[in-house]
Amino acid sequence: MRIFKKAAVLLMTAALFIMLSSCAQEIVQTGEDEARGLPVVGFSQLGAESDWRSANTLSMKENISEENGYTLIFDDGQQKQNNQIMAIRKFIQQEVDYIVLAPVTEEGWDTVLEEAKEAGIPVIIVDRMVNVNDENLFTAWVGSDFELEAEKLTAWMNEFFTVSGIDKSNINIVNIQGNIGASAQIGRTTGLRNACAQYGWNLLDEVSGEFTQAKGREVMEMFLKKYDNINIVYCENDNEAIGAIEAIESAGKEVGTDIMNGQIMVVSFDGVGKTALELAKQGKISCIAECNPMHGPRVKAIIDALELGLNPEKLEYVPEELFSADKTVSSYILDGKVYKVTELE
DSSP: OHHHHHHHHHHHHHHHHHHHHHHHHHHHHHHHHHHHTSOEEEEEEOOOOSHHHHHHHHHHHHHSSGGGTOEEEEEEOTTOHHHHHHHHHHHHHTTOSEEEEOOSSSSSOHHHHHHHHHTTOOEEEESSOOOOSOGGGSSEEEEOOHHHHHHHHHHHHHHHHHHTTOOGGGOEEEEEEOSTTSHHHHHHHHHHHHHHHHHTOEEEEEEEOTTOHHHHHHHHHHHHHHOSOOOEEEESSHHHHHHHHHHHHHTTOOBSSOGGGTOBEEEEEEOOSHHHHHHHHTTSSOEEEEOOOOOHHHHHHHHHHHHTTOOOOSEEEOOOOEEESOOSOSEEEETTEEEEEEEOO
């Protein structure tokens, strides 16, 4: 009798264990099914060359997340277009629902974006633009008006020179450009060239600093050996500006706004990294044109709209301003509109 009872208890325990295991497996399977049911977004980021790029990546990862209803597949292109093209083709093979591309350069995307279109996958471009034969190859774009950024910064420069009584013939500028062919480089270089033609400034030279601190320093060292009259350094991002300042100070020169008494003025773009903002507060970067990296919320809003069957705007520009610790210019006028300068303290 005891043996029978013991066997019965063992059988009941085994049955209960099987039942619980089955329930647990069902719960796990349900969770997996739910995760698989989330729309999948493949994001090809061009790299991690700057503080701005890191902030941009973080913004995307925080917003295109499982907590917000999406599964994100992230790929770092390491500054190579071929890597990004391979990533997009892999996304297509994985049958993702959406592709987000931060292109390393504007040209060379027609073929792979045509492949995405044929697969029925919407493509959203962020930051830099793509130059394609058919604009229907991408659904939407989110980013900055890079030429407008340059127009704002050069308008500030012109106002500063005017208020300070500095004659245009005394303005000698070198430009440390970004990656040649990138939208930011094209817009910021074009804006500077137009301003030099409009205001009569001397543009001594232009060389790419590849948007990096190390290359920015290298280019500035070369400029200082080549020219003895530089008084303005126009850097197409903050990391280049940091490198340029290192080179200027290593050469025994001083950065600042007093260009008629030997100082060299450094201006730049981005306004994201702590180091650059601190240098701006110290007056070593005289003015920064903001380049807003927080694209994640806007990209998520576009995908949300597509999920609802809506048609988002084709182009969406992010809001941006100027930062400076110098009080000489508190506002400036561009195309009849008054812009205020955000003072850094």
